[in-house]
Amino acid sequence: MLCLGIxxxxxxxxxxxxxxxxxxxxxxxxxxxxxxxxxxEGIHPREASRHHAENSPQVLAECLQKSGVKINDIDxxxxxxxxxxxxxLRIGAVVARSLASYYDMSxxxxxxxxxxxxxxxxxxxxxxxxxxxVSGGHTMILALLSKKWRVFGETLDITLGQLLxxxxxxAGFASPCGSKIEEIASKSSxxxxxxxxxxxxxxxxxxxxxxxxxxxxxxxxxxxxSLQETSFSMIGEATERxxxxxxxxxxxxxxxxxxxxxxxxILTGVCKRHNCTFFVAPKEYxxxxxxxxxxxxxxxxxxxxxxxLEDTFVRQSWRIDTVEVxx
Amino acid sequence: MKIGAEADIYVTSWNGRKSILKxxxxxxxxxxxxxxxxxxLRTTREAKMISEVKSFGISTPLVYFVxxxxxxxxxxxxxxxxxxxxxxxxxxxxxxxxxxxxxxxHKNGIMHGDLTTSNFILTREGLIIIDFxxxxxxxxxxxxxxxxxxxxxxxxxxxxxxxxxxxxxxLNGYEKIVGTPRKERVISQVSVIExxxxxxxxx
Numbered sequence: 001m002l003c004l005g006i007x008x009x010x011x012x013x014x015x016x017x018x019x020x021x022x023x024x025x026x027x028x029x030x031x032x033x034x035x036x037x038x039x040x041e042g043i044h045p046r047e048a049s050r051h052h053a054e055n056s057p058q059v060l061a062e063c064l065q066k067s068g069v070k071i072n073d074i075d076x077x078x079x080x081x082x083x084x085x086x087x088x089l090r091i092g093a094v095v096a097r098s099l100a101s102y103y104d105m106s107x108x109x110x111x112x113x114x115x116x117x118x119x120x121x122x123x124x125x126x127x128x129x130x131x132x133x134v135s136g137g138h139t140m141i142l143a144l145l146s147k148k149w150r151v152f153g154e155t156l157d158i159t160l161g162q163l164l165x166x167x168x169x170x171a172g173f174a175s176p177c178g179s180k181i182e183e184i185a186s187k188s189s190x191x192x193x194x195x196x197x198x199x200x201x202x203x204x205x206x207x208x209x210x211x212x213x214x215x216x217x218x219x220x221x222x223x224x225x226s227l228q229e230t231s232f233s234m235i236g237e238a239t240e241r242x243x244x245x246x247x248x249x250x251x252x253x254x255x256x257x258x259x260x261x262x263x264x265x266i267l268t269g270v271c272k273r274h275n276c277t278f279f280v281a282p283k284e285y286x287x288x289x290x291x292x293x294x295x296x297x298x299x300x301x302x303x304x305x306x307x308x309l310e311d312t313f314v315r316q317s318w319r320i321d322t323v324e325v326x327x
Numbered sequence: 328m329k330i331g332a333e334a335d336i337y338v339t340s341w342n343g344r345k346s347i348l349k350x351x352x353x354x355x356x357x358x359x360x361x362x363x364x365x366x367x368l369r370t371t372r373e374a375k376m377i378s379e380v381k382s383f384g385i386s387t388p389l390v391y392f393v394x395x396x397x398x399x400x401x402x403x404x405x406x407x408x409x410x411x412x413x414x415x416x417x418x419x420x421x422x423x424x425x426x427x428x429x430x431x432x433h434k435n436g437i438m439h440g441d442l443t444t445s446n447f448i449l450t451r452e453g454l455i456i457i458d459f460x461x462x463x464x465x466x467x468x469x470x471x472x473x474x475x476x477x478x479x480x481x482x483x484x485x486x487x488x489x490x491x492x493x494x495x496x497x498l499n500g501y502e503k504i505v506g507t508p509r510k511e512r513v514i515s516q517v518s519v520i521e522x523x524x525x526x527x528x529x530x
Contacts, residue, residue, distance in 0.1 A: 082526075083525075137525070138525060139525075140525075143484070145484065145485075145487060146487055146488075150483065150484035150485075150487065151480065151483075151484060152480075152484050152485075153480075154524065154525065155525070156473075156520065156523065156524075157523065159525065191358045191359075191360045191361060193360070193361075193364065196361065196364075196365060198461065199440065199461070199473050199477065200440060200441045200442065200443070200461065200473075200477035200480075201443075201477065201480070201481075202477065202480075229357075229358040229361060230361060233356075233357045233358070233361060233362075236354075236356060237332065237333060240332040240333065241332035241333075241441075243332070244329075244330065244331050244332045245332075245411075245443060245445060245481075245485070246485070265356065266356045266357070268356070269354065269355055269356025269357075270356065273330060273354070274330060275330075316526075317526040318526060319524075319525070319526045
């Protein structure tokens with residue numbers, strides 16, 4: 001089975017083709033174009049969607065070319081139907097619908113967050129993990145329980161990705177700026193006390209954001225270091241709570257922030273304490289990509305038929321814990 | 328006995344009595360300054376709160392000894408079963424009592440901060456509440472609502488088959504203590520918090 005997956009929830013427009021044999025998938029190609037706002041600014045939904053619209057033909061063409069597959073050989077097309085920015089989502093949906101109707105393929109609208117998890121599971125071999133999803137759009141701790149991914153903990157306000165991005169932008173970088181923060185943080189080991197807010201299994205970052213902004217003038221390096229230490233420790237603790245509550249023996253980290261080395265270190269420490277196996281999505285596939293959408297499309301197609309064209313909506317607010325998992 | 332989220336739990340004895348030793352060990356993965364701050368604060372806070380709430384008629388384990396430096400607490404050993412591990416019918420019934428306990432805490436200006444079904448032990452003498460490491464003195468509706476929301480989240484994730492009945496039973500007990508108007512206020516704040524959640528409301 002061959003599936004073309006289209007991702008366009010936020011910064012990234014990406015097309016990927018995966019071939020599925022049995023339970024394994026081989027990524028034949030995964031091409032991305034990332035919208036970058038001017039320095040110090042965040043994503044502008046209209047500008048991002050324009051970027052996606054302008055780049056979609058090229059990304060699609062490159063994706064097909066690199067995979068060595070002819071478009072007529074593709075069995076199905078899947079697209080990220082949410083959650084995400086409306087204008088951006090619509091571009092991916094339009095591309096998917098056009099292909100589906102012109103080439104008569106079945107079409108699958110899939111949940112972007114679930115895509116992160118499933119691709120992470122496939123690539124790492126994790127079997128029954130507690131999942132930590134950390135990105136610009138999500139900060140959630142999840143486990144699969146009677147056919148749905150249940151939320152065991154999440155952020156009560158902004159996400160970890162937003163926290164890092166907003167500090168980065170405040171310091172004058174262009175988002176996404178997680179890797180920039182990581183780089184600067186690695187130059188310091190001076191810890192400045194910052195608010196540490198864990199409420200049960202949940203975390204809250206808004207106070208930490210304001211407090212970090214205040215200490216930036218005293219030194220960007222120590223501010224970034226302290227920000228990472230505090231926020232990642234909060235995530236570490238919330239994860240520990242969820243691990244000890246659920247008794248899961250695997251932890252899988254997915255999403256853009258999964259690429260952060262210090263976060264992985266902390267979570268490795270968490271896993272060691274709880275005697276569980278640590279999996280992290282490979283850096284290349286941790287963030288938003290077409291592969292997550294393609295793979296989820298393949299999984300869903302194994303259990304249900306494609307959607308009717310008239311049902312291929314996008315949903316800006318589509319919580320992962322409302323999606324029923326059948327495969 | 329158990330590696331908990333933030334502390335290790337051992338069964339030991341204290342002056343000849345069977346006792347629980349709760350140690351908040353140094354976590355290597357955490358920055359040392361931050362780690363010390365968290366462990367010390369929670370150890371002292373837990374020891375204080377767990378004793379203080381007894382004066383409102385809430386059953387908690389006795390505190391035998393606190394070592395602030397090592398972040399250790401010796402607590403009374405309480406035989407029983409965690410509410411989390413009980414059969415569904417019993418959990419629903421226990422939720423009403425949990426509601427009463429939480430109501431009493433809130434009425435006296437204390438939030439627990441970690442209301443999960445594994446922090447209540449059913450003993451022959453009734454329900455006992457444990458783990459006050461995240462407890463706080465607060466009268467704020469928002470804080471009390473956070474307690475309730477967490478408990479709801481736990482029911483919704485770990486006890487999905489009985490979430491409706493157990494939540495109703497919890498609220499029933501809670502209302503009996505804090506009164507209807509206060510319950511309504513806290514509940515409406517819970518939905519405010521839920522709406523703040525990511526992608527929770529349809530745009």
